[in-house]
Amino acid sequence: MTDLAFLWHMHQPDYRHPDSGEFLLPWVLLHATKDYADMAAHLERHPGIRCTVNFVPVLLDQIEDYAAQFASGQWRDPLLRIAAAPDGELPSEAERAWLLDVAFRCYAPTMLEPFAPYRRLRDLLAFVRNQDGHSLDYLSATYYTDLAAWYLLAWSGESLRRSGRTIPQLMAKGGDFSVAERRALLAELGEAVGGLIPRYRALAERGQIELSCTPANHPLAPLMLDFAVAREAMPNCPLPAAPEYPGGRSRVAEHLANAQASHERRFGRPAAGLWPAEGALSTEFLKQIAEAGFQWTASSHGVLRHSAGAVMGDSAQTTTPWLPPEGTPGDTLLFFRDERLSDLIGFEYAKWHGRDAAQDFMGEIKAISRREPGALIPVFLDGENAWEYYPYNAWYFFSDLYAALEQTPGIRTVTLAEAAAARRERSPRLPRLTAGSWVYGTLSTWIGHPDKNRAWELLCELKLCADRALDSGRFDAAVCAQVRHRLAVCESSDWFWWLGDDNPAESVATFDRLFRHNLRSLYRLLELPPPAALDHPLSSGGSGGNSAAESGGTMRRATESPS
Missing domain, CATH: 3.20.110.10 (Glycoside hydrolase 38, N terminal domain)
Known part of the structure; x- marks a missing residue:
């Protein structure tokens, strides 16, 4: 008998702003409604399949955060906030800029091109941007709420499209979604997100x-x-x-x-x-x-x-x-x-x-x-x-x-x-273990490049400051717990992955910025002034093209999706 052992690894880093709790990127939500829902559905439809599913706790934390948002209607993700907005309410200028930046980040051949209403939103934006500097002001509130809804629809999994009620109805309607329709969509997505861990x-x-x-x-x-x-x-x-x-x-x-x-x-x-x-x-x-x-x-x-x-x-x-x-x-x-x-x-x-x-x-x-x-x-x-x-x-x-x-x-x-x-x-015994990872069998994706090494140096400096502050006895147990939590976020491998020359410049800049946000937040928790170095990007550029993951035989990261 031959044994086949699948392991499906589920991971996203912490995308929340360390001070406000606002989600700066929507990848946990989008993978939850598309991939985590579908992978569960495949197993439920095929009870004879056995496998291992690996969840990283920081991902589960964020899934529960989203479930709480859906339950309360208190949105900490601008994508959800725009999708839930009353008819005719124009999002803030910052929210509009954020949505236009992210809302076409997907693999266009499978997730954008098949949907004519979604394509029209993209083409309309491209046309408007080619006009004068004030042309974006002509985009209406309906444009933004339809775009938020279509981004959610494009990232809905096949299991939701086949079993849902609102999702197929809105995809068939195509646009001009009312607030009632958009909130029905959020209710359906919220049910899916809240049900994932159970x-x-x-x-x-x-x-x-x-x-x-x-x-x-x-x-x-x-x-x-x-x-x-x-x-x-x-x-x-x-x-x-x-x-x-x-x-x-x-x-x-x-x-x-x-x-x-x-x-x-x-x-x-x-x-x-x-x-x-x-x-x-x-x-x-x-x-x-x-x-x-x-x-x-x-x-x-x-x-x-x-x-x-x-x-x-x-x-x-x-x-x-x-x-x-x-x-x-x-x-x-x-x-x-x-x-x-x-x-x-x-x-x-x-x-x-x-x-x-x-x-x-x-x-x-x-x-x-x-x-x-x-x-x-x-x-x-x-x-x-x-x-x-x-x-x-x-x-x-x-x-x-x-x-x-x-x-x-x-x-x-x-x-x-x-x-x-x-x-x-x-089982045979391993003669020795040479340190490495699933990328090339080395650790080069996280250390060795000047930008990656500088990130480690900044983290080491901050860790020494945290150790001294915690040892001083100045902070109560609650603050000490916050310090350890924020330090854990700063220790994520993802920050080091993205730095360097091999990844798309846009993604490098995003993760560089979020890493420095977390470092600054921890300095403030320690009641210390953040060093001036954190005001400047660590990254020296980025490839402007595909990630090394495309040739490195490892997992794709969410933000590799081309705009």
């Missing part, structure tokens, strides 16, 4: 899926523990001027503990497995994972190749889990994803007809099964950002793939906890 919990409670977690705010833990581990896979990697991230071990431990507390509160039990942020592992981080009691963790074949290649050659196998190197406490099992199969789904099959893609993937699985009877096939990838590149949000691909897997004898889908329990006794 739906996934129900899938887990009936044993169909395993829910795993990531350290709470998605930190690049190996670098927090030791910058020098970047040189294990990349010996010439330039390092930050700071010798280390101060108190990194205790910070990583807090992220791990907070992740388990989040998981138990939301899903009723602690997580058995941990997908590390960016699939990034190191020897010291693996020890902390084991000490925290996780039964399994995972990375990618690039890390396995760097770790075991000297012993087994570059073909070090992903078709079995691995025991940790000698000297690692506990017996946390390591899984390494099949990069080629994972990237076929993440990057290639969107160009295919859904049925052809599903049949091709099944052919790949069957070939491995014949070649290696009893193999474990680990397919791990982002569970949210790839689907907009597929027609119909990958609805037909998943329908055909999951149906084929349910009907194919000799191949079964399993959770990673099941795979760990069944294979632990016959």
Whole structure:
């Protein structure tokens, strides 16, 4: 019997302004109504499919924030505020500028071009912008409320379009949406968002899926523990001027503990497995994972190749889990994803007809099964950002793939906890662990570039200030908790991902700005003046083109969607 283990990783960083709580970007909301809803629906329609779904706590925090907004009508996302506005009420100038900036960020061939009313809104904006400098003043309140509604409609998942009431009605009507119609749309979307966490919990409670977690705010833990581990896979990697991230071990431990507390509160039990942020592992981080009691963790074949290649050659196998190197406490099992199969789904099959893609993937699985009877096939990838590149949000691909897997004898889908329990006794031991991630098997996406290193240096300076302030006894418990929370947000891997030359300049600037907002906010919490350096961008530019993820075989980030 061949085991196929899917892991769908769900993550978005904290997009909220650190002081106002206002959502500066709408990606959590949009992925919730499109991707998280659809991925749950696929599993509900195919009860014979088992898999692992990984949720990062900072994403769950924001899903609950949106659920509270829908319940109260107190909007902290300008997209929702504009969509809910009374007829004839023109949004503020800042809100209008924000909406015009984001409301066509999607993959146009699948999410914009198919909808004539949405295209007309885009074309009208392009025409008006080509006129004199005051031409935008001629856009009416109806233009903005229709645009907000259409952005929400374009990002609604196929499951909502097929089962909803308001969504298909408004898509058929096309425009001139009344406030009653727009608020009915928000009610339908709010029901979907509010139901997400209970739906996934129900899938887990009936044993169909395993829910795993990531350290709470998605930190690049190996670098927090030791910058020098970047040189294990990349010996010439330039390092930050700071010798280390101060108190990194205790910070990583807090992220791990907070992740388990989040998981138990939301899903009723602690997580058995941990997908590390960016699939990034190191020897010291693996020890902390084991000490925290996780039964399994995972990375990618690039890390396995760097770790075991000297012993087994570059073909070090992903078709079995691995025991940790000698000297690692506990017996946390390591899984390494099949990069080629994972990237076929993440990057290639969107160009295919859904049925052809599903049949091709099944052919790949069957070939491995014949070649290696009893193999474990680990397919791990982002569970949210790839689907907009597929027609119909990958609805037909998943329908055909999951149906084929349910009907194919000799191949079964399993959770990673099941795979760990069944294979632990016959797993080989990893000779060593070379620090790396699921991007190239290195840590180069988060360190080494001057902009990335400068970001680490600024964070290290702030961490030293926080340590001194917290040790001083000047702050009560509530303020100390706020400081630790804001520090956790600042430690997210996403800020470092976007800095550098490989990503679109617009996205680089957005994440650079949000990172500095968070640093400044923490200085203010500490009652310290933010350094002047935070008034200036860290980024030296950006590519102005596609992200490195397009060629790096990793997850797409939400804001790679072209305008």
